[in-house]
Amino acid sequence: MLEVNNLECIRGDRSLFAELSFSLNSGELLHLLGHNGSGKTTLLRTLCGLIKPNQGLVSWKGSNIRRQREEFAEDMLFLGHLNGIKADLTAVENLRILCQLDGQQVSDKELWQVLKEIGLYGHEDLAVGVLSQGQKRRVTMARLLLSESPLWLLDEPFTALDKAAVDLLQTVIAKHVGNGGMVILTTHQDVALTTGEVKQLRLGWKKDGDV
Amino acid sequence: MFKAFYTVVMRDLLLAMRNRSDILTTLFFFIIAISLFPLGVGPELDTLREIAPGVFWVAALLASMLALERLFAIDYADGTLEQMLLTPQPATILVLAKVLAHWLITGVPLVLLSPLLGLQYDLSLEAIQVLMLTLLLGTPSLSLIGSIGAALTLGLRGGGVLVSLLVLPLYIPVLIFGAGAVEATVSGLGGTGHISMLGAIFLLSLVMAPLATVAALRVSAE
Numbered sequence: 001m002l003e004v005n006n007l008e009c010i011r012g013d014r015s016l017f018a019e020l021s022f023s024l025n026s027g028e029l030l031h032l033l034g035h036n037g038s039g040k041t042t043l044l045r046t047l048c049g050l051i052k053p054n055q056g057l058v059s060w061k062g063s064n065i066r067r068q069r070e071e072f073a074e075d076m077l078f079l080g081h082l083n084g085i086k087a088d089l090t091a092v093e094n095l096r097i098l099c100q101l102d103g104q105q106v107s108d109k110e111l112w113q114v115l116k117e118i119g120l121y122g123h124e125d126l127a128v129g130v131l132s133q134g135q136k137r138r139v140t141m142a143r144l145l146l147s148e149s150p151l152w153l154l155d156e157p158f159t160a161l162d163k164a165a166v167d168l169l170q171t172v173i174a175k176h177v178g179n180g181g182m183v184i185l186t187t188h189q190d191v192a193l194t195t196g197e198v199k200q201l202r203l204g205w206k207k208d209g210d211v
Numbered sequence: 212m213f214k215a216f217y218t219v220v221m222r223d224l225l226l227a228m229r230n231r232s233d234i235l236t237t238l239f240f241f242i243i244a245i246s247l248f249p250l251g252v253g254p255e256l257d258t259l260r261e262i263a264p265g266v267f268w269v270a271a272l273l274a275s276m277l278a279l280e281r282l283f284a285i286d287y288a289d290g291t292l293e294q295m296l297l298t299p300q301p302a303t304i305l306v307l308a309k310v311l312a313h314w315l316i317t318g319v320p321l322v323l324l325s326p327l328l329g330l331q332y333d334l335s336l337e338a339i340q341v342l343m344l345t346l347l348l349g350t351p352s353l354s355l356i357g358s359i360g361a362a363l364t365l366g367l368r369g370g371g372v373l374v375s376l377l378v379l380p381l382y383i384p385v386l387i388f389g390a391g392a393v394e395a396t397v398s399g400l401g402g403t404g405h406i407s408m409l410g411a412i413f414l415l416s417l418v419m420a421p422l423a424t425v426a427a428l429r430v431s432a433e
Binding site: 045048049050051052069070071073074076078080081082083084085086087088089093097098100101102103127 | 290305
């Protein structure tokens, strides 16, 4: 489904990765590893189409993602370092707008249900700006529960979340993969999800133990 | 597609409502800038009538430019802009929606206020009507052209100053024909030609500006 061919990215005057090729099929999870600055975020942003690669090609269902932006966007959900939610709007308003732009029809009842699942029940009427960092992250993660896209690109999804939320998120991701979805994620935390039989991709050249 | 357009317009209007000081600063800037001239130039009515069109248009230009900074910068900082670029909607539609909301918030109030401010300059009813018409036709062009500059300077330090350097030269045609229409009407020559030119500029920027803005946004989002 997702194929990466001979990819090269240069940021500033440093080549982060070159001749990178891999593919990801239905029901697979790819764990990106690498030290700080090794290019994990850059790779994820290249895969979702935000960054134009210096060399190589990312293709989805056989054709270049840059030739089919709208079709690819429909199949893909990218959650980056920034939460991508408006501080002045409530959680429900934020999620409703994001769903509408994704072309999804959701009722308010569904949104409330999702917020309850993600542990934000009782905070629906508050502007997201007054929530804590972890709660804001939970609002963003609620999008995973609503998403109908097969491909998820998650950049450090577990940061700022408490243990319960990390466990919940792992269940959600595992379920998505189990249903034939695809996930690429980066994380530095030791979570059960990435310790099992998953594909791993290591970026950078440092050995384990080097600083 | 229309639904996405509507969603973005309503979203930006809602955000503006939650944060009203943003609208008011632009509006008060416009009011104060225009009110300073009669105080500085003196109460000579003939002089005031003569400079009015130019003053109104320069003030509108500067007010519209002041507001540009907020068009994309906040969405860029909180990550909602990159999420918008990754939705299955045509990016030009989303940009058009944002520009429309921006114009409704910062352009329309200027048009509605201009007759009141026109009284300070002893403008005739006819002159005020033409002034309103030119502002109504010209301010959307300002928002459209300005969106290119706002998108280009996203994430740059001192972006505000750079925006003015980039955008003000492009505003010149709107200024010339906008102020020219009022002057021509007052002097009895008739401002139809100028107004047609303003309409043409509006249509041209309506077609071209969103494309350029989207290209600039994609570069800034990298």
